Amino acid sequence: MTNNGTILSVKDLKTYFQTEDGVVKAVDGISFELKKGETLGIVGESGSGKSVTNLSIMRLIPEPPGKIVGGDVVFDGIDVRSLSIDEVRKIRGKRIAMIFQDPMTSLNPFLKVSTQLMEVTQLHLGHDKTQAYEHGVKMLETVGIPDPRSRMDGYPHELSGGMRQRVMIAMALSCDPELLIADEPTTALDVTIQAQILELIKDLKARMGTSVILITHDLGVVAGMTEKIIVMYAGKVFEQAPTKELFSTPANPYTRGLLKSVPDPAHEQGKELYQIPGLPPDVAHLPPGCPFAERCDRVEDICRKEYPPFVQINEGHHSLCHFAKEVYEESRREKAAAA
């Protein structure tokens, strides 16, 4: 491996959508790096650009109306943006695989489970029918589907939501990819099934050494799964930090707001749960200052006028805020007081 163990590096990625309402800057200058075997969490509200970031990595943005207008995506030393679409297809499904949010609609209802599983390895690994079938059975077994042979010949609608997501994972991991992008893999599932699926991803990641990008809006999901986290808001990275540090000493008012919004059963029974006021801004018409200014609890004049800087707090910990250092100190004081 080249690039000292870095599997994916995204620099200043910009993906815009042309709409009747103007240019929507869905992703506007995202940068991050992912090391081999590492798990990265991307957190944010709906519409913050989490999914678009990852669809951009695989060049799956519907074009038009979307377009990657700037930045670099380097996967294992390959500049993905400069590849032809045929070369990108050789990476998709083979070296970078994806699991989508809704397993109910992400599997093709018209095709057998076997067909959908087999076509990946037939395409990328050159399997013949028998090999692909046996490989499919093995993969279903790996993801914990009972009686895999009879499931192979069934259709997706005969499976429960959790089972379908397992099939999706089996499909994604069929070619032993180096990078797995899981786009809200548990959002559409029951809480008990959620835990099972997350355990499964964690377990398979450990066994196969796959790097993972886990997209979610659920902080609880990323807490136990990831090494570092990116918090996205309005198409921008608001905070980036190692998971532990982000949870203990956040340096961005938005992250603090998100963490405060998580219900904590151990504390303050009967107290109303905190919520960030207002709604995410319309990314087609962003104000000149900080996009979070209108909802921020410590907003000052400068926030509305000037775009905030991306401040480095520690090694690997950055925050997009005029008062990043102050917020960080505040978090540290609170943490010390609590201890």
Next chain:
Amino acid sequence: MLSFLLRRLLLIVPMALLVVTLTWGLIRIAPGTFYDSEKKLPPAVEANIKKKYGLDKPWYYQYFIMLGNVTCRTMAEDETTLNGIQFNVGSARVKCFDFGDSLKYEGQSVNEIIRRHLPYSATIGIIAYILALIVGGSAGLFAALRQNSIYDYGSMALAMLGLSVPNFVLGPILVLIFALGLYMVPAARWGGILNLILPVITLSAIYAAYIARLTRAGMLEVMRSDYIRTARAKGLNETSVLLKHAIRGGIIPVVSFTGPALAALLAGTVVVERIFSIPGLGNIFIQSVLNRDEPLTLGIVAFLSVLVMLLNLIVDISYGFLDPRIRYE
């Protein structure tokens, strides 16, 4: 599946009887009779005609006679007929589906008239149907694949034109250009393959246009769905995505349209048959209504209604092959 099929086939019987009954009633309500002429007939002559055709009997008696003829009834000892289906049950002779003789074309049975004229309509209809499927289907597919391209706009504009120009305009224009102007094909009448070209194009235009629009809309709908994104994320090329993943869901609306469309095409259209002087069933059908030729009208209506129901049944069954979520119970 088998019980579904059986139930649907059995259901055709009461449906067809209902259609026949309604048609019979409508013919009776409509003013005028088959023996009307410009001069009023003397009462004695009219009474004779009525007696000959059993029109002097009460209406319910006539209705049951008609019903017996179009379904099944036992034959009298001395009765001889070559129409419909005849077989023996024990010593009794039974005949079915005998619509009797035409009142206008004397001495010709309805079954014989349908048998004689159907092949013309069916030939043109089936060719027009296949042409409409090929042209409309591929135009719609390409339009969906290259959405918002020049090709998409062009083919959809053409489809809109095909839908808006009625065949009684399109037919004569085609005749004017290709038959009377360029002498490439005959202007009318039944004959060789060249004779088929203009009527087939005239007949299929509107269906091709409709199928093109349905295919495009259906494919676009499916191409937006999550499972197509999954297929792309697997690294499949666009052709595989389209032909393996999208087409089944995309053509379902087209399939539901093609059943009734085929029935309409097989039955012939009076306009195209008139323009090109083709002795098809459509023309005969309209004539029979104008002539108040009751047996002929009933015969054609019964035949067409059963045809439509059978084709719809085939469409319903083919859904099951396209979409595994559909179960027949």
